[in-house]
Amino acid sequence: TPALQDFFGGIEEVAANPASVPARQSMLSTAESLVSRLHNLSDRLGEIRAGVEGQIKETVSQISTYAKNIAEVNNKITIAQQAGSAQPANDLLDTRDQLVKELNQLVRVSTSTDTDGSMSVFIGTGQPLVIGTTPTRLEALPSIADQSRLAVNILTQNGGAITIPESLLGGGKLGGLLNMRATALDSTQNQLGLLAVGISTAFNAQHKLGQDLNGNLGTDFFTIPSVSVQRYTNATTTTPDVQYADISKLAGEDYRLTFTDTVGGYALTRVSDGRSVSAADVGLSITPAATSWVGDSFLIQPTRHAAANLDVSISDTRMIAAGAPIAAAATASNLGTGSITAPVVSSTASIAGGAFGTSSAPLKLTYAGGSLSGFPATLPVTYTLLNGNPVTLAAPVVSVPYQSGMSIAVGGVSFSISGALKDQDSFTLGPNAGGVSDSRNAVALGQLQTSKLMLSANGQPSATLQSVYSQLVSSVGNKAREVQVNRDAQESLVGQAYEAQQSLAGVNLDEEAANLIRYQQAYQASSKVMTIASKLFDEVLALGR
Incomplete structure (x- = not known):
């Protein structure tokens, strides 16, 4: 990103002329620009997330409405068939087919028709939505793990709610929204936050090894974002203290901490795949409460909100620790x-x-x-x-x-x-008594641009800050292209399916027009025969007179 390159360019200016106030001010300005860029990206992703959550809520409401309407049509069809009519209720059947077709655009649907004429409708991987004349009520409610995230729930008769796992709701608009949120939006925000944590932590660590123009040891240059820890709504145990331990081991993932005993013992699992991990292996330090309730869970998001919470801590150019102490x-x-x-x-x-x-x-x-x-x-x-x-x-x-x-x-x-x-x-x-013209620490700060600090592989950092951002951009671009290809393929399949359906049940206007002309010509020919026969009959009668 140009903002990151400009920031390190500002550091190089200070390294070249550590006593220059304009060079130091330029370094602070480029740092503010970098933070502003990360804030803007984070805000934009936040807006996209808010839009996705709104669409999920609206889509789930529409699915629930379709379920109710299909159940009502099922009831009418059942009554019509029980009345003993020899003709099927074609209008009602067409109405139901249209409702199912529109529902299938919102979520993947499978159906089965019962002997009484009613149709049972299942969504996703087989979750019942309509059984005969009974619809299932769905509603998007805040997740018990993350109140800012909506989850699809089945509303029970006694007012309770049962969460449907996202993996069971594939296909259609809803499946696309859930998949986009889980595989693209979450990972993008986490990777952007990973960059923010990497920059702030590594830069602060080196900056505090230097000496400023006042002769003091360096302080934090950036405000290091804190690890986000959210309790599940049913948890009562004191929130554990979670800190960054090794930024090279951070991977831009979310984790679930579940207490396994009453004295702070816990299990840590990765949300994306449910795999058990240790805090040290994922770059975290966790201090649990001394007393805990078995089963209480917390959602740990080390980098989700880091880009939004990053700031520059100093504003005085003299506090830039360019020299060595x-x-x-x-x-x-x-x-x-x-x-x-x-x-x-x-x-x-x-x-x-x-x-x-x-x-x-x-x-x-x-x-x-x-x-x-x-x-x-x-x-x-x-x-x-x-x-x-x-x-x-x-x-x-x-x-x-x-x-x-x-x-x-x-x-x-x-x-x-x-x-x-x-x-x-x-x-x-x-x-160091002559630190005004000393730029040793500024040189070390500038070397962070090309140092491998992130994404540990085989125990060693494998990526620079710039490569982390490049991987983020590449990932978003590849995902966008993948979605476009999948969309084109699905549109082609839909077109083929529609043509196959229309070949059996549809009406070909050209064919019907040709048949109409043929029948019209046959009628005219028959009419001509009758006219000639009438004249011949009249002539025969005339001969008899």
């Missing part, structure tokens, strides 16, 4: 040729806790006798020699062996040291 340097008095790379930050906890000292008195690592010393006493150290495996030393670490080109990680900060060192050569590692 820690700096490293070789001491000017060193005698060797050693150098230290710019530190890469993966956690700011130890930095905030003062483990690396202050900008005026930073942590100092000193080389002596082939080893480096001076590491924080409370932190473990992991070092990796060239072509070696990482080695972790528990705190307190007195020293680590030195090798040119080795990498070291301590307190969420990693760096490399190389070169020929002399005894007492040292390196400082401390808070």
